[in-house]
Amino acid sequence: MLLQKLKIVLIPSNASEVKRYAIPHIIWVTTVLFLLASVVLLGWLIWQFKHKIVDSQQIATLTKENAILEQKTDEFGKQMASLTTTMNEYQNYTERIRRISDILSAYGADSLRIPPVDLPDENLLIDRLDDLLATTQQQKIRLQEIINSLENYPEIWDHTPSIRPTTGISVGPGFEEIRDPFTGKLRMHEGLDISAPTGTPIVATADGEVTFVGQLERYGWVVELDHRHGYETAYGHCSVVRVKEGEKVKRGQVIALVGNSGRSIGPHLHYEVRVNGEKVDPMKYILD
Known part of the structure; x- marks a missing residue:
């Protein structure tokens, strides 16, 4: 059937000559297949277009x-x-309050009427940042109240070691037992080393x-100060000394x-604090 020619007969309405056309089977088969392919292609294009619109919307949403x-x-x-900065600040203030409280205990903190310091449990995580900021601000205020109370007693405050003796970084060892790098023996390191x-x-x-300016075998050039009220400090490994024995000095004055x-x-400062003749951890007396 497909191998036969397709015949088309045209009969005019005016009864004139009838026209007949014979289309070879290869042509009309090809035409039909082309039309079918076109329909399929058009359907595929429409399907792709719709999916691309959906994909574009999904991409835009994502x-x-x-x-x-x-x-x-x-x-x-x-x-x-x-939060990290605030927590560090908060811990710093609570540590400073603790150190000042330790200093005050030597003089009877109750007589100074220091406002009570109500510190929260540091192991508890504060849920809201605003709460943490508010808590830190409260600690700042309380710390300032303590400092203000101390300033009402200048005889105590001015003669109590409370600042870093030099710039630089604190390096090991601290106030602890160490192995002497020169003898190899264990001994107590009774001060704080600050590298500078x-x-x-x-x-x-x-x-x-x-009270003393001179050279010692272990600490080289040393300056010692008496601050009264049982407080003394020592500064070792100096290169130059700027004061002499018997001289009065003020907090913050350059002495060496x-x-x-x-x-x-290596170049560094060995710093010691003594309370009633006993060497103590200098870090407890660094409040700045």
Whole structure:
């Protein structure tokens, strides 16, 4: 059947000559197949177009959601950074309050009428950042109240070691048992070592009087101060001494320069605090 020709007969309405056309089978078969292929192709294109529209909408939605997520992540990161800073600040203030309270206990804190310090449990995580910020601010206020109370007793405050004796970084060892790098034997390191370049100023940590300037085998050039009320401080490994015995000094006054004298493996300050003749941890008397 498909191998036969397709015949088309045209009969005019005016009864004129009838026209007959014979179309070879290859042509009309090809035409039919072409039309079918066109319909299939058109359907496929329509299907693809619809899916592309859906995909584009999904991509636009995902892009928007991703932008919102990135914004929230960025905000969360900033909040966490702020939270970390605030927590460090909070811990610093509570530590400073504790150190000042330790100093006050030597004089009878009750007689100074210090406002009570109600510290929260540091192991509890504060849920809201605003609450943490408010708590830190309260600690700042209470710390300032304690400092203000001390300032009402200048005889105590001015003669109590309370600042860093030099700039630089605290390096090991601290106030602890160590193995002596020169003898290899265990001994108590009764002070604080602060590493700093040679020539860095060393200041008095409280008002007092110079009671000793000289060289010692272990600590090289040393300056010792008597601050009264049982407080004494010592500054070792100096390169230059700027005061003399019997001289009165004020807190923050330069008394010497950092050096490497004595038994030392590098320029640093060896700082000691003594209370009633007993050497104590100097970190308890650094409040700045």
